[in-house]
Amino acid sequence: MNNSIALKSILAKEIQRFTRIWVQTLVPPAITISLYFVIFGSLIGSRIGEMGGFDYMSFIVPGLIMMSVITNSYSNVASSFFSAKWQRNVEEMLVAPVPNWVIVAGYVGGGMCRGILVGLIVTIVSLLFVDIQLHNIWVIIATVTLTSATFALGGLINAIFANSFDDISIIPTFILTPLTYLGGVFYSISLLPEFWQGVSQINPIVYMVNAFRYGFLGISDVSLVTAFAVIGFFIITLFTIAMVLISKGIGLRS
Amino acid sequence: MTYALEISALEKTYKGGFQALKGIDLTVKQGDFFALLGPNGAGKSTSIGVITSLVNKTAGQVKVFGYDIDTDLEKAKSFIGLVPQEFNFSQFEPLVNILVNQAGYYGVSKLVALQRAEKYLKQLELWDKRDEPARALSGGMKRRLMIARALMHEPQMLILDEPTAGVDIELRRSMWDFLRELNEQGITIILTTHYLEEAEMLCRNIAIIDGGEIVEDTSMKKLLAQLDVETFVFDLQLNLTLDVLTQFAEQSSSIAYRIIDDHTLEVDLNKSQNLNQVFDQLNAANIEVLSMRNKSNRLEALFVSLINKKSSATQTKPQSTVVGAN
Numbered sequence: 281m282n283n284s285i286a287l288k289s290i291l292a293k294e295i296q297r298f299t300r301i302w303v304q305t306l307v308p309p310a311i312t313i314s315l316y317f318v319i320f321g322s323l324i325g326s327r328i329g330e331m332g333g334f335d336y337m338s339f340i341v342p343g344l345i346m347m348s349v350i351t352n353s354y355s356n357v358a359s360s361f362f363s364a365k366w367q368r369n370v371e372e373m374l375v376a377p378v379p380n381w382v383i384v385a386g387y388v389g390g391g392m393c394r395g396i397l398v399g400l401i402v403t404i405v406s407l408l409f410v411d412i413q414l415h416n417i418w419v420i421i422a423t424v425t426l427t428s429a430t431f432a433l434g435g436l437i438n439a440i441f442a443n444s445f446d447d448i449s450i451i452p453t454f455i456l457t458p459l460t461y462l463g464g465v466f467y468s469i470s471l472l473p474e475f476w477q478g479v480s481q482i483n484p485i486v487y488m489v490n491a492f493r494y495g496f497l498g499i500s501d502v503s504l505v506t507a508f509a510v511i512g513f514f515i516i517t518l519f520t521i522a523m524v525l526i527s528k529g530i531g532l533r534s
Numbered sequence: 535m536t537y538a539l540e541i542s543a544l545e546k547t548y549k550g551g552f553q554a555l556k557g558i559d560l561t562v563k564q565g566d567f568f569a570l571l572g573p574n575g576a577g578k579s580t581s582i583g584v585i586t587s588l589v590n591k592t593a594g595q596v597k598v599f600g601y602d603i604d605t606d607l608e609k610a611k612s613f614i615g616l617v618p619q620e621f622n623f624s625q626f627e628p629l630v631n632i633l634v635n636q637a638g639y640y641g642v643s644k645l646v647a648l649q650r651a652e653k654y655l656k657q658l659e660l661w662d663k664r665d666e667p668a669r670a671l672s673g674g675m676k677r678r679l680m681i682a683r684a685l686m687h688e689p690q691m692l693i694l695d696e697p698t699a700g701v702d703i704e705l706r707r708s709m710w711d712f713l714r715e716l717n718e719q720g721i722t723i724i725l726t727t728h729y730l731e732e733a734e735m736l737c738r739n740i741a742i743i744d745g746g747e748i749v750e751d752t753s754m755k756k757l758l759a760q761l762d763v764e765t766f767v768f769d770l771q772l773n774l775t776l777d778v779l780t781q782f783a784e785q786s787s788s789i790a791y792r793i794i795d796d797h798t799l800e801v802d803l804n805k806s807q808n809l810n811q812v813f814d815q816l817n818a819a820n821i822e823v824l825s826m827r828n829k830s831n832r833l834e835a836l837f838v839s840l841i842n843k844k845s846s847a848t849q850t851k852p853q854s855t856v857v858g859a860n
Contacts, residue, residue: 372622376611
């Protein structure tokens with residue numbers, strides 16, 4: 281059994297899916313992010329002045345790109361895997377000799393592709409508003425890759441447990457969005473009172489946004505080592521959970 | 535001998551406590567055309583679900599071509615092609631993509647998969663629709679798409695769970711021909727169906743499942759030999775009258791004729807009687823036979839009697855009654 285062909289098949293199916301409906305998947309983030317730039321960057325940002333030694337628009341660009349990556353990686357896998365469950369075409373894979381890790385890797389890979397593609401689109405859109413500087417391209421690549429993997433895994437676990445389409449919108453609405461907005465996208469956590477700085481330390485998105493911002497601007501509220509350790513911890517934990525759930529057939533096999 | 539399928543003491547109890555399979559034993563020989571029949575809720579789809587790993591078993595053992603699904607699941611799966619009861623492909627994907635992706639899950643390269651997709655889509659008369667999304671297909675076309683999909687990795691055993699449900703007669707017969715061809719090529723076929731005529735026409739061996747238990751497991755020939763009475767319908771020459779037929783029926787001893795209309799007779803024959811006697815009597819009365827056929831599906835009568843026998847046996851068990859009452 282050639283697992284690489286099975287992996288490519290799942291990946292190809294996932295990429296075909298989100299590119300086939302590009303108006304729903306690739307265009308909205310570009311529009312949303314343009315609005316953020318216009319409102320927070322140009323209109324409000326010009327009155328805020330500098331943050332972390334950079335003008336406000338430059339400061340929020342990495343966070344906004346990362347926000348798009350997080351949202352799209354998560355929602356791609358959550359909606360695609362849940363749709364496959366709902367239409368029961370997930371059975372196509374379950375009856376085939378596809379190892380569980382290939383199913384996980386295929387769906388997560390698809391989510392990462394969409395997250396990173398949307399990240400690229402948003403980056404291109406942001407060039408219309410601000411000159412982007414690169415401090416360390418490898419940190420940028422590593423952070424965006426690992427973060428998209430983390431949230432794609434999260435989306436997969438959400439879809440495994442989901443019993444209705446409502447179930448795949450609850451976590452993005454009530455957990456993911458608040459964590460993202462409070463994750464230092466629009467501000468440096470050093471501006472917060474000490475107590476809230478401490479609270480922010482338990483928000484994993486703080487580490488992702490800051491590591492990503494470091495790649496662009498060379499500034500971060502947290503150390504890079506800590507940031508990558510936190511991301512690594514979440515990837516290992518979520519991957520393990522996803523594997524256990526699929527192996528046991530939770531939500532998939534009766 | 536390695537069987538295509540060996541099931542022993544298979545049990546499945548669902549979360550709510552419903553016991554769908556109560557320790558069934560079953561073997562299917564390689565190259566067989568096997569029917570698994572039973573009323574709704576008898577355990578057919580659960581059995582198929584366990585074999586194909588869509589349902590987790592509670593106890594027992596399942597081997598596919600000698601490979602135990604507990605220890606060699608991936609190997610066992612590679613032998614099976616499944617045509618499920620309900621449409622379970624992505625409605626939005628083009629047919630070719632559905633087939634090529636499915637082949638990919640079995641490690642078939644894209645080049646080979648495209649060739650096979652063309653072959654099976656042409657054989658199943660879906661080639662013209664290859665680039666259309668699956669939702670654009672009619673019900674019969676969707677059924678054929680599922681057969682094509684199940685064949686993409688060229689399995690040695692094809693399991694079809696009511697493949698002709700809702701399919702018109704013409705299409706059903708062409709699907710029967712296609713399945714016969716596959717079986718002649720050496721593919722073991724396991725079929726569940728509600729059309730008992732289908733099982734009788736296609737299958738060599740048969741198991742009947744009811745209430746999670748196998749109530750009969752034998753060859754189709756042996757099963758049909760259990761029939762005590764068969765009903766035949768005779769279409770007669772058109773220039774007869776009801777009076778002539780009534781007179782003939784009254785004069786004929788030993789065989790009970792029923793007059794349906796002025797040119798149709800029905801007759802029930804038991805094992806001690808044969809058709810020659812009927813023809814002799816009709817010849818003697820100068821009544822010409824234009825054609826003759828079995829009245830109803832013979833298997834249907836047996837199926838009903840076996841299921842009824844089992845349900846009356848269950849009703850007489852005091853323990854079962856108590857459990858049911860609880």
